[in-house]
Amino acid sequence: MKHRTFEKAVKAVTCSLLLFSMAAQADLSLAFGFGMNGEDKTVTVYDGSQKKVITTNATNFKQVLNESDVVLNAYDKYWTSGDDVRDGSVVVVERAKPVTIVSGNRAKTVYTTKQTVQGVVNEAGFDWKKMMPIEDGMMKVAQGMQIHVVPYTSRVVNRVESIPVRYNSWYDSTLAPGQMEIVQEGTQGKREVEMEEYISDGKVIRAEAGNVKILSQGTPGIAKTGDMEGTKGYVRNMSATAYHPTDGGGFGITATGTRAGHGTVAVDPRVIPLGSSVYIPGYGEAVAADTGGAIIGDRIDLCMETFEECYNFGRRNVEVFVNY
Template identity: 35%
Template sequence: MNVLQKWFSHGRDARVLLCVGILIAAVLTAGFASVKHITIIADGKTRHLTTTYVRPDRVLQEAGVHVNEKDEVTMTTKHVEDGTEIRVHRAVLVTIEQGDKARIVRTAKQNVGDVLRQHGYDLTKVMPVVGEETPITQDMNIRLVTPEEIEAQRKAELARMEEQRRYIDTSRGRMRYKSMMVMEASAYLPTDGGGAGITATGVRAGHGIAAVDPDVIPLGTRLYIPGYGVAVAADTGGMIEGDMIDLCMEDYGSAIEFGRRDVKVYVLD
């Protein structure tokens, strides 16, 4: 008779003892095999926990972390296992504005796009002023606009920029202009031509008088020429045609120094 037969020959108590021992060994073995080291991040705190639970709600309960109805729980693994990180996202109040309507919602979503999708907004028809990936914060305001509103804002901004560009800084201050053209400029003296010093419009020639082609720049138009200054188109000349302009100088030296050059001519309001 072997040892096991001798043991069982002692009767029922021996068999019960053996079964209990096997059961205890199995429980201990399973228990040690299922111990998991978990990291929990909630409310700005990081907790490290050793647990045998396999459900995230039981793990959080064991750690003393309460989850409210609108909160969301995410895990770095599909199931609770050794090394899993569990993160609790607390729900916050957010206001969604569209036109003159405001909607207050409580959400645990982490960015603007997810919040809007959660509450049924079609992001092909409306879009947030801030980016969809913008992180959500407590009491955040999310303003929505339509593509049509964005296009109108873009056009208004372009118009504003264009308006801003139509100003030129001069020695007399900032001046608004209608248009700008590049012209070939030359210089003349009040005594040139007939020598009387009287322009085609009847005013006396001098610095600030410009001879132009009236078909290009109407007589009486106020101009600004960088390097010369503010002028009035008040004279004409037989050789001044098309995109040419003749600027009156006070003395011969200034006329020679200026010579002939291309200049920007701003037509002032």
């Protein structure tokens, strides 16, 4: 009997010692800042255009918002960078905006944190397969805006339309920045566009382009510009003459070894490198493939097919469009 009493006494003392040891460890943890919940963390809070960076030992994000003096209204929301408050966590507050949804003869004001018109319509419970906003669904929501929701049907139609003329531009240092002069008009192309039209009350309220089929490319125009960016080359004012392939040695072979003909021009290689592609209004596209004893500096000699063409051309000042 005494033996059992002694065992009970030993167990009681042992339990007391364990409890004392655990309590002492807890006190030490609090005293020295041990334990995850007690650690200081840096958290950034974004509330619209305001940004606050706080140091906190909060264990949940509601405490973080309270410490940041952020008051949430009934429909406001917030999202966080993670589930737990950690060092470097981010909290973003989204403020609800009042928006009026008009459908038929009914108007209802709702408070929303959605960023787009379509998001508001979806949140309000409208079936997007049957109802749609007249406004662009991707339009950014603004406080106090009205969104008009209507029933609709859709159809697919094919339309043939013109492709705007594209202009190849050459830099002209005599023009001011932003100035452009058309040298040669281009021609429009044609394309067939598959359009999905959305109809409400017998009127097309929106149309979206689908597949596009090019019917004809058109031809690009030529323009001079005072802006160097995006240009194909540069414009140089030169004195031009004309020559026949049989001039000179009479063999019709250029300095680069090609046969001379319309589209061959002679240049000073120090001004326009041999092999350069050029365009001369009234003459057309050409290649700087030849040289000449009298072709020095801003001189250019255009090869013609007949002596009559050479005679009629004579000497004149031309603009030479040199490709880079």
